[in-house]
Amino acid sequence: MDLYQQLILDHAKERHGSGLREPFEAQVHHVNPTCGDEVTLRVHVADGVVQDVSYDAQGCSISVASTSVLHDEVTGYPVEQALQTYEAMRAMLTSRGRDSGDEEVIGDGVAFSGVAKYPARVKCALLGWSAFADALVHAGVDITPPAVAVTTPVGVSAVGSLHPTDDKDPS
Amino acid sequence: MRWVPVTAEGRLDLTHLDELLTERTKVFAFTHASNVLGTVNPVRELADRAHAVGALVVLDACQSVPHLPVDVTELGVDLLAFSGHKMLGPLGVGVLWGRSEILDEMPVFLTGGSMIETVTMQESTYAPVPQKFEAGVPVAAQAVGLAAACDYLTALGMDRVHAHELMLVRRLLDGLATRPWIRVIGPTDLHDRGSVVAFVADGVHPHDVGQVLDDQGIAVRVGHHCAWPLHRALGVTATTRASFAAYNTAAEVDILLAALDSVPAVFGLEVAS
Numbered sequence: 001m002d003l004y005q006q007l008i009l010d011h012a013k014e015r016h017g018s019g020l021r022e023p024f025e026a027q028v029h030h031v032n033p034t035c036g037d038e039v040t041l042r043v044h045v046a047d048g049v050v051q052d053v054s055y056d057a058q059g060c061s062i063s064v065a066s067t068s069v070l071h072d073e074v075t076g077y078p079v080e081q082a083l084q085t086y087e088a089m090r091a092m093l094t095s096r097g098r099d100s101g102d103e104e105v106i107g108d109g110v111a112f113s114g115v116a117k118y119p120a121r122v123k124c125a126l127l128g129w130s131a132f133a134d135a136l137v138h139a140g141v142d143i144t145p146p147a148v149a150v151t152t153p154v155g156v157s158a159v160g161s162l163h164p165t166d167d168k169d170p171s
Numbered sequence: 172m173r174w175v176p177v178t179a180e181g182r183l184d185l186t187h188l189d190e191l192l193t194e195r196t197k198v199f200a201f202t203h204a205s206n207v208l209g210t211v212n213p214v215r216e217l218a219d220r221a222h223a224v225g226a227l228v229v230l231d232a233c234q235s236v237p238h239l240p241v242d243v244t245e246l247g248v249d250l251l252a253f254s255g256h257k258m259l260g261p262l263g264v265g266v267l268w269g270r271s272e273i274l275d276e277m278p279v280f281l282t283g284g285s286m287i288e289t290v291t292m293q294e295s296t297y298a299p300v301p302q303k304f305e306a307g308v309p310v311a312a313q314a315v316g317l318a319a320a321c322d323y324l325t326a327l328g329m330d331r332v333h334a335h336e337l338m339l340v341r342r343l344l345d346g347l348a349t350r351p352w353i354r355v356i357g358p359t360d361l362h363d364r365g366s367v368v369a370f371v372a373d374g375v376h377p378h379d380v381g382q383v384l385d386d387q388g389i390a391v392r393v394g395h396h397c398a399w400p401l402h403r404a405l406g407v408t409a410t411t412r413a414s415f416a417a418y419n420t421a422a423e424v425d426i427l428l429a430a431l432d433s434v435p436a437v438f439g440l441e442v443a444s
Contacts, residue, residue: 003386004437034394036399058408059378059408060379061379062378
C-alpha cells in the first residue's frame with residue numbers, strides 16, 4: 001500500500017531522538033482523542049536555534065514515525081527555518097493530496113504525502129508537529145509567520161493554524 | 172461515583188459488589204452488552220441486587236437490542252436506552268424506555284410545543300408521558316425510520332439474529348486462535364456473549380491494522396471505542412474491533428481473516444506460522 005512508505009516503517013521502528021531530555025524550556029502533552037495517540041514533547045531553544053526536540057510518543061506507526069521525522073528535520077536548525085518546515089509539512093498533510101511536499105524543505109516528511117489522502121489519519125501525522133509548534137509558543141517563541149508570507153484567508157488566525165482541521169483548505 | 176472492576180477476561184468482577192452497592196447508591200448504571208468486549212452482563216441479577224439497596228437501575232441496551240432478544244420485564248431494570256444508528260436505523264434518534272411510575276415522577280427537562288397540558292401566566296401543567304419529554308418539533312423522519320428498523324429486525328427474529336451473529340463470532344474466534352500474533356480482548360467462549368470481537372496484533376498499532384483492512388474493503392473500528400478507562404484497565408492503548416450484524420456472512424469472516432494475514436508482512440513483523 002502506498003500509505004506505508006518504507007521510510008515511515010523505518011522511523012516507526014527506530015525512532016530518532018526518542019526519549020525526554022534536559023535542558024528544555026517547554027514541555028507539552030498532546031493527544032489524539034479519537035484514537036488515543038499521545039505525545040509528550042520538549043523543546044530546547046537557544047541562540048535562535050532549535051537545540052533539541054525530545055519526546056515520548058505512543059501511537060500508530062504514522063504518528064510515531066512523523067514525530068521521529070520532526071526530530072530530524074528541526075533539531076539543529078534556526079527557529080525560523082524549523083517553522084517553515086512545520087508550515088510546509090502542515091500544508092502538505094492538509095492538501096488532500098494536491099501538495100506532494102518538497103523534499104528540500106521537509107526531508108523524510110515527503111514519505112507522508114500519501115497520508116493526506118486519508119483524512120482520518122492526517123491528525124496522526126500532525127500530532128508531533130502540532131505539539132512542537134505549541135511547545136515553541138510555551139517557550140516564548142513567536143510562531144506567527146512573517147507578514148509577507150501570509151497567504152491565509154481573512155478570518156483564519158495564526159493560532160487557528162496550530163489546530164488544522166481536515167476540512168480547511170489552505171489554497 | 173464508584174465503579175465495578177473487570178476481570179482479566181473482561182467480565183464484571185462482582186466479588187465486592189456488596190461493598191460497592193450500598194444504601195447510599197442512588198443509580199446503578201451498566202451496559203447490557205459491552206461495545207468493546209462483547210460480554211453480556213447478568214442484568215437480572217445486577218438489577219435485583221441494586222433494587223435490594225433501593226437504587227435505580229439504568230441499562231445501556233444500545234448493543235443488545237439490535238443483536239439479541241430483549242424483554243424489559245424479564246430484565247427488571249427501571250430505565251433502558253438504545254439508539255437507532257446501531258440497529259440499521261437513522262442517526263440522531265433513539266429510545267428511552269422506563270417504568271411508567273418512574274417516568275411520571277421525572278421532571279420536565281425541555282419545554283416547548285406539544286408537551287403542555289394547560290398554561291396560564293401563573294403556572295403550567297404538562298402532558299402525560301411520553302409527550303412530556305418530547306418538546307418541540309419531533310424528528311418524525313428518524314422516528315419512522317427507526318420503527319422500520321425495529322419491524323425489520325423483529326421480522327428476522329431476534330433469536331435468529333443472535334444465533335447467526337454468534338456463528339460468525341465463533342468462526343472469527345476460531346480463526347484468530349490459529350494466529351498466535353493476535354490476542355483477543357474479551358471472552359473467547361460464546362457464553363453470555365454479544366457480536367463484537369476486539370483484538371490486538373502484537374507489535375502493530377490498531378490504527379495500522381485498521382488501515383490495512385480498510386485498503387482491502389473491510390470496515391472495522393479501531394481506537395478505544397469511547398471506553399478509554401476500560402482499555403487502560405485491560406492494559407492496551409487501543410483495539411481493533413470487528414462488529415457483526417445480521418447482514419454479515421461467514422464468507423466475510425474468512426475474507427477478514429485472510430486480510431489480517433497481510434498485516435505482519437506490511438509492518439515487517441515476524442510471525443511463527
